Amino acid sequence: MPEWSKTDEATAVALNIYGVTFEDKSVSTVNDQTITCAMTGLSLTATVEWKNPDGSTITSGSDDYTITDEAASGGAQNSILTIGTSRLSALSTTSTFTCVVTSGEYTDSDASTNTMTLTK
Secondary structure, three states, X not given: OOOOOOOOOOOOOOOOOOEEEOOOEEOOOOOOEEEEXXXXXXXXXXXXXXXXXXXXXXXXXXXXXXXXXXXXXXXXXEEEEEEOHHHHHHOOOEEEEEEEEEOOOOOOOOOEEEEEEEEO
């Protein structure tokens, strides 16, 4: 007699998939610059955390940063980081920013960590 047996039971599996687009960008330091963490495939608004090149969390309204989070609409959502000219001037020539996205629907899922390089 076999130690295992096969059953014909179906198992439903939630894939918990959404897409994030976060692209490298070359900028000047003359004007404020924006970088966008664009999400698709959402049914609920996701939570976005922005990280500095040193890995610390960015807070809107401090260090010449402004964060604008849009609510999910039609399955899409944007989080926009505006970097002021004084902060841009203080950054090194190449700086890596990170947006960490946590699903609003699948709260037990791991966050999606996405990096981009800003070159001035």
